[in-house]
Amino acid sequence: MPLRYLIKQILMPPGILLILLLLGFCLRRRYPRFSVTCFVLGFAGFWLLSLPLGVEWGARLLERQPALAQAQWAGLAQRAEAIVILGAGRERGDPAWDGDQPGLMAHERLRYAARLAKASGLPVLTSGGLHYGSPPSEAQIMAQSLSEDYQVTVRWQEGRSRTTWENARFSAALLREAGVRRVVLVTQAQHMPRALWSFEHNGLEVVPAPMGFIGVDNARPFAGWLPEAKAFWQSSQLLNEALGLLGYRLFYR
Template sequence: MFLFLSKLLPLLIYPLGLACVLLVVALVLIKRRPRWATGAIALALLLLLVSSNNWVSTGVMRSLEWRYQDTVDLPEAEAIVVLGGSIKPQFPPRPWIDLAEEGDRVLHGARLYLAGKAPLLVLSGGRITWSQSQSRSEAEDMAVLAEALGVPPSAMLMEPDSLNTFENAAYTQVLLADRGIERILLVTSAMHMPRALAIFKKQGFEAIPAPTDFHVAPDPQKPGQTTWQGRALSLMPQTDNLHYFTRALKEYLGIGIYWLKGWL
């Protein structure tokens, strides 16, 4: 039930969900309280305009993603831990497992292993299913992809039961404790890294951030240069901006809740 509520309740305070709630309130009040209804509609419109604005969305994402920018000169470690949330299962008509937007996590983890950064690749992630159908854990699917990229099965360790970031860290700690492994390269999306890194450190790991899946990456050849067309378009509401703003808001909300629960 906690897992279900943790997924459901935040939807009502994310921009799209909250705007829908405000519009429903407006419909209920439109005859008896027309001014209140007008206010609710105006607030819903303002909320969507702000959260789907490119400047706002980029700024909020950057506040998370740019905390750990040293992605090149990473030190060696005892293991590379890759967090799930990046693989779609092989259900028809998919001919094979599909990569989600966060699929860079597995690619980056495999690349770090092949570069000799650690002798062990740990893949952490179960799979949340709201249907009766069963499928492999995400850790197993990530292992299939990592093997296709050249990582030998003997160098991989799977943690297939975690359903959130706290469980990623707690179950991985149990998995690696018997091996005496504490120093790890932690691979996850740049936006997710601040929360994930804090949780893994709380579990006693000497975790080194190895972020990937950056969304805010300016052109180094043209720093700060944007055409008037680009600036004009950036003022227009776009669904991509709303999506990424919501993802960043989810991370900040997660940081707050995890802190209250003592997981950070």
Template sequence: MNLPGAIGWLSHPALQVALLLLLALILFTFRWRRPGLVAACVAVAWLWVSSTPAFALWMQDGLQNAYVSRDAAAYPTADAIVILGGGTLPRGGLDWREDEARAQATRLGFGLELFRHARAETILLSGGDQALKMAHRLEEQGVPSTAVLTEDESINTHENAVNSAALLKKENLHSILLVTAGIHMPRALASFAHEGIVVIPAPPVDRSLIDSPPWWPKRKALTLTARCLREYVGMWGYRLRGWV
């Protein structure tokens, strides 16, 4: 596992709780009962708090409040629409307009909606794991291949920005509508701006709202907390490396 991957795992509350409980077990083994009890209590408390919708949504708001999604027609025009991989793709083989709300909640679906509203004439798909698959899905929806560029070598947000910027500048495209998840937008926007690209953030509609009592633990809330922590840690790491 590479360093970014290891940091991503370590930022997950479930792993942090497991490590704290392991520490508690070691302390109890050596009869250091009070420190062991403290470690165990901290583990249980952190698992509870990080699993609550109230905490998860607070973390989420801190990342994406500045990037509220709008209707596609409300965005200004740009030279290109850049869609980053990593999100759920709409189902293939179907007209996405049959389930428009679900499609537009995805990065690819919202990027397509921007294209259909003539916000840009070019779509750039970036992400080694999804770029070609996304291009195929857009072709199914009637997007001409001449309007699509693919960048299929990047494995992280930094490489998304570096590789995409090189392609954009080669095509004399300097301003973009950047489509990625709201919580990922701060790091992605900063990475592209660092490469000299004019960025208009265009996150898809957020469907991650958690309908539960705010302080009652829920697995979906724990997942959202983990994603937010990864973004905070990721931004810190990118600043240290001079990538943003």
């Protein structure tokens, strides 16, 4: 796990961009042309990934599944047998809550899934393992939040998974034991292509319930051409999803 984490941080922004800038500085005398290339690539990468307009365009390529219309929520019980919510990290040891809390994206998923559960009456499964090996599991944290914040009881907790593929694999095993084959899958719209592919390849019929769309009009001054820190984070998430989807199709069959 530490090695995988280290490699990912090096190869993904901002790690790879910082390495390019460092190479551009260190090699400026010995290899001036190569150093200029590294610097330009590093600088351009930071700038492009920081543009809200780039986020908008990039998200539209990944957010292919349409949102469920609110008129469809009550009818989900005729199309599926359970709701599955995928974990999205946690905030560790928040003093205000005297413990770990779901991450920001996880909170968005929980709020949406709670609405779907109350409208449809479907049982809920939370999926997410230990965060860097430290308990409690994301599934447990999400289940507690659903109960305390939204008065929704979680029937199943899948607390072993570390990746989206394992979310699907372990959740499918739990649900098959309960006789469940059709699920409503809740996750961010940008993450839905990889999650949908994983769950379908683990034998489940899936009703996609994407939320958190960011491929919409950015509504920023100057049409989103000015760099923003939030846009850089969102662009990194989009890049991670694009590479993850490609990698899953290559390595998982």
